[in-house]
Amino acid sequence: LRDRKLIVQIIPFENRRQILVTHDATESERIEMMRRDFIANASHELRTPLTVINGFLEIAGAQPNLDVQTRLSHLRLMAEQGKRMQNLVEDMLTLTRLESVEYPLRPEHVPVASLLEQIRQEAEALSSGRHAISLSVEGPDIQGGIDELRSAFGNLVSNAVRYTPEHGRIDIVWRLHEGAPQFLVRDTGIGIRPEHIARLTERFYRVDKGRSRETQGTGLGLAIVKHVLLRHDAVLSIESVPDKGSTFTVTFPARLVIDSGMRAAAA
Ligand code: ADP
Numbered sequence: 001l002r003d004r005k006l007i008v009q010i011i012p013f014e015n016r017r018q019i020l021v022t023h024d025a026t027e028s029e030r031i032e033m034m035r036r037d038f039i040a041n042a043s044h045e046l047r048t049p050l051t052v053i054n055g056f057l058e059i060a061g062a063q064p065n066l067d068v069q070t071r072l073s074h075l076r077l078m079a080e081q082g083k084r085m086q087n088l089v090e091d092m093l094t095l096t097r098l099e100s101v102e103y104p105l106r107p108e109h110v111p112v113a114s115l116l117e118q119i120r121q122e123a124e125a126l127s128s129g130r131h132a133i134s135l136s137v138e139g140p141d142i143q144g145g146i147d148e149l150r151s152a153f154g155n156l157v158s159n160a161v162r163y164t165p166e167h168g169r170i171d172i173v174w175r176l177h178e179g180a181p182q183f184l185v186r187d188t189g190i191g192i193r194p195e196h197i198a199r200l201t202e203r204f205y206r207v208d209k210g211r212s213r214e215t216q217g218t219g220l221g222l223a224i225v226k227h228v229l230l231r232h233d234a235v236l237s238i239e240s241v242p243d244k245g246s247t248f249t250v251t252f253p254a255r256l257v258i259d260s261g262m263r264a265a266a267a
Contacts, residue, residue, distance in 0.1 A: 095227065133172070149228065191243055
């Protein structure tokens, strides 16, 4: 009980006897602190792009005769900041939905091969030819939330692209490992020092804020991944060597596998 804070209330009851009501405030305080932190972080993240946009709007108002080139460059910078705010708000909405019991997971047949092919194409677009990206699908389809898994796998793959310098490799693998379906993304990127690994799935936790922002990061990607995986009883493991690369592995429970008999019956 050393770290816990208990609230004890004694309420008179029927004149004579008393009821002792105890309430553990530790958990509610922790949740309240997380909520406060989240609001503070989100406000801070939104304030920076808003300041940039407002700055350029002021310039546009004060200097109506700016040349076309300068004006275009200001518009481009404002659009970038607008996109950053949009990404952030979308990720915040996704996280809120994932945490809410009002949006339960609707498990359906996940066509893994086509889902991962879509994600590979998005990764190619993000990389614009700067990386070699491979996809290997050997495992079976599973039951799960398609949109949620698209978001989790998409985040892990886009991180691999964003944190891997030019000419690096990114391998995306779907396989069956000791009977359990497994998603794996391996990169030859900047890697992560061991002391950061345990905190990576916290909201807004970043090893390098500058790099994350430069590549359109919101700091919420791995928090989204964590919640999607929780909803599937899946486990994330991270192996990483600084300056060599990282492997993010997701292991799903074997019970989510759709066997070929079930697939044939459904078709
Ligand atoms: P962000 O939007 O900042 O990428 P994430 O929640 O997706 O946020 O990731 C949190 C942090 O984890 C990143 O800022 C980065 O420091 C680190 N990270 C995630 N994936 C990788 C990776 N593949 N290689 C190196 N660092 C990574």
